Amino acid sequence: MDTATPAVTVALHDGDSVVAESRQVDARRHGELLLPAVDRVLKEAGLKLDAVTGIVVGVGPGPYTGLRVGLVTAATFASALGVPVHGLCTLDGLAHASGIEEPFVVATDARRKEVYWARYENSRTRVTEAAVDRPAEIADRVAGLPAVGAGARLYPEVFPDARDPEHQSAGALAALAAEKLVAGTDFLDPLPMYLRRPDAQVPKNYKVVTPK
Amino acid sequence: MAADEPLVLGIETSCDETGVGIVRGTTLLADAIASSVDTHARYGGVVPEIASRAHLEAMVPTIERALKVAGVSARDLDGIAVTAGPGLAGALLVGVSAAKAYAYALNKPLYGVNHLASHICVDQLEHGPLPEPTMALLVSGGHSSLLLAPDITADVRPMGATIDDAAGEAFDKIARVLDLGFPGGPVIDRLAREGDPNAIAFPRGLTGAKDPAYDFSFSGLKTAVARWIEAKRASGEEVPVRDVAASFQEAVVDVLTRKAVRACKDEGVDHLMIGGGVAANSRLRALAEERCERAGIRLRVPRPGLCTDNGAMVAALGAEMVARNRPASDLELSADSSLPVTDPHVPGNHGHDHDHVHEVSKENLYS
Numbered sequence: 368m369d370t371a372t373p374a375v376t377v378a379l380h381d382g383d384s385v386v387a388e389s390r391q392v393d394a395r396r397h398g399e400l401l402l403p404a405v406d407r408v409l410k411e412a413g414l415k416l417d418a419v420t421g422i423v424v425g426v427g428p429g430p431y432t433g434l435r436v437g438l439v440t441a442a443t444f445a446s447a448l449g450v451p452v453h454g455l456c457t458l459d460g461l462a463h464a465s466g467i468e469e470p471f472v473v474a475t476d477a478r479r480k481e482v483y484w485a486r487y488e489n490s491r492t493r494v495t496e497a498a499v500d501r502p503a504e505i506a507d508r509v510a511g512l513p514a515v516g517a518g519a520r521l522y523p524e525v526f527p528d529a530r531d532p533e534h535q536s537a538g539a540l541a542a543l544a545a546e547k548l549v550a551g552t553d554f555l556d557p558l559p560m561y562l563r564r565p566d567a568q569v570p571k572n573y574k575v576v577t578p579k
Numbered sequence: 580m581a582a583d584e585p586l587v588l589g590i591e592t593s594c595d596e597t598g599v600g601i602v603r604g605t606t607l608l609a610d611a612i613a614s615s616v617d618t619h620a621r622y623g624g625v626v627p628e629i630a631s632r633a634h635l636e637a638m639v640p641t642i643e644r645a646l647k648v649a650g651v652s653a654r655d656l657d658g659i660a661v662t663a664g665p666g667l668a669g670a671l672l673v674g675v676s677a678a679k680a681y682a683y684a685l686n687k688p689l690y691g692v693n694h695l696a697s698h699i700c701v702d703q704l705e706h707g708p709l710p711e712p713t714m715a716l717l718v719s720g721g722h723s724s725l726l727l728a729p730d731i732t733a734d735v736r737p738m739g740a741t742i743d744d745a746a747g748e749a750f751d752k753i754a755r756v757l758d759l760g761f762p763g764g765p766v767i768d769r770l771a772r773e774g775d776p777n778a779i780a781f782p783r784g785l786t787g788a789k790d791p792a793y794d795f796s797f798s799g800l801k802t803a804v805a806r807w808i809e810a811k812r813a814s815g816e817e818v819p820v821r822d823v824a825a826s827f828q829e830a831v832v833d834v835l836t837r838k839a840v841r842a843c844k845d846e847g848v849d850h851l852m853i854g855g856g857v858a859a860n861s862r863l864r865a866l867a868e869e870r871c872e873r874a875g876i877r878l879r880v881p882r883p884g885l886c887t888d889n890g891a892m893v894a895a896l897g898a899e900m901v902a903r904n905r906p907a908s909d910l911e912l913s914a915d916s917s918l919p920v921t922d923p924h925v926p927g928n929h930g931h932d933h934d935h936v937h938e939v940s941k942e943n944l945y946s
């Protein structure tokens with residue numbers, strides 16, 4: 368599952384292929400949409416959650432609130448079921464789904480006029496750490512490269528060669544994880560990749576939670 | 580399960596405490612808590628994003644710790660309860676997401692409950708079943724409310740609330756003016772014990788004849804105290820910190836207890852419960868005790884550890900929901916930062932729009 372971008376996406380993978388997948392794009396309702404999506408995917412496959420032998424979660428980078436929904440859900444499932452939880456960079460899922468086999472860029476919307484981005488040698492090989500930057504500031508580092516993800520479409524002046532996919536697919540993330548499990552390569556810890564420090568500001572009237 | 584003694588796990592993440600409690604009926608089995616208060620201290624208040632990040636880190640370890648302390652298996656739970664609101668939106672969402680995932684993975688019914696009703700219900704763990712009706716005075720950094728609860732699972736009525744600052748917030752702000760650090764409640768309580776509560780006559784907000792009988796206001800008091808301190812400093816005099824603390828605290832607890840006792844008398848209610856973080860204040864407890872005794876009202880105040888935000892209070896209300904057969908929440912339960920106090924819990928949506936999803940969910944949840 369992945370909730371690091373506006374897409375709330377869940378897939379079930381049996382080691383060979385994607386058995387069922389759900390993908391909804393709604394940046395404001397990650398919390399409401401995720402569990403019903405898990406339920407739908409399992410139902411479609413005719414399985415219960417306890418049939419799952421591992422959880423894979425996109426760890427971002429992503430805006431915080433939605434990102435946490437997927438991470439805490441994955442960690443809680445893993446604890447309740449006694450199965451491992453594996454973290455993958457959200458951008459790697461988009462790269463894997465693109466199938467592009469030449470150098471390219473993945474860029475997602477980081478809001479505040481910034482993108483989360485990384486460069487890839489091919490669909491399986493990331494060559495830079497994920498970062499958050501203003502598009503204009505990275506223009507020379509992404510010049511001439513095709514770009515996938517919603518961040519690329521938002522800034523065509525920096526990413527003129529925007530390609531599919533626009534949104535994350537848990538199916539692609541799960542397929543990438545299945546390859547890694549077979550190859551025995553490492554996963555990331557299932558911890559959030561925020562890439563920004565928290566806005567450390569006490570809001571006016573902080574903690575006032577009682578409706579007047 | 581024993582219908583009257585349900586085993587329930589409760590999750591609370593509405594502010595800066597990650598709390599997981601486990602109760603069996605009205606018996607407390609575990610109250611695990613992880614707090615990010617130290618991180619917030621240097622900002623002088625709770626920073627929402629820092630709180631949310633800390634909740635995510637602490638969530639699963641705190642659930643596992645609570646189960647271990649309670650010595651129960653998650654499989655034996657009769658339900659999972661969670662604070663659905665009110666509170667900080669991003670913070671609530673971490674707990675709600677965890678509770679939904681846990682309930683789904685374990686095939687247990689889910690109860691999204693109200694934070695304020697939980698503050699009241701927690702007293703069942705200390706003093707047994709709540710009398711019906713109970714009058715409740717909830718005072719903390721986030722809330723200052725007077726609530727009448729004829730049935731804590733279904734009928735909670737707002738009598739009054741603060742029109743500006745919460746009482747606990749006033750403590751924090753005065754502590755800041757006096758350079759005493761954050762949070763302000765405990766340190767002011769301690770210093771006030773050595774001060775004279777009558778040394779300075781600070782104003783009592785909203786106590787005029789024409790003012791709303793049960794509403795509170797602490798903003799004017801806060802300003803008056805700050806001005807008084809600044810005037811002392813400006814004239815080069817030493818600020819009598821203990822007397823200021825005692826006089827400020829007296830002004831707060833005088834109004835709180837006076838209005839709470841009046842509400843009990845007006846409504847013919849013979850029980851008053853006081854909850855929330857400020858209920859740990861020793862002078863509030865003493866004055867409430869004195870005034871309730873004089874008015875023939877039985878006072879119920881849980882021990883300080885149960886007054887501050889915790890998971891046990893959520894579990895206590897969840898257990899009551901199970902015991903009284905209230906409808907469970909559904910998988911679409913969302914965090915509601917301004918959940919009205921009149922909604923003790925958030926039952927599932929049985930409306931037409933949700934029929935299909937609900938049916939699907941139900942089958943996977945309970946079959």
Ligand SMILES: [Zn+2]
Nearest residue numbers: 719721855888
């Ligand atoms: Zn509270």
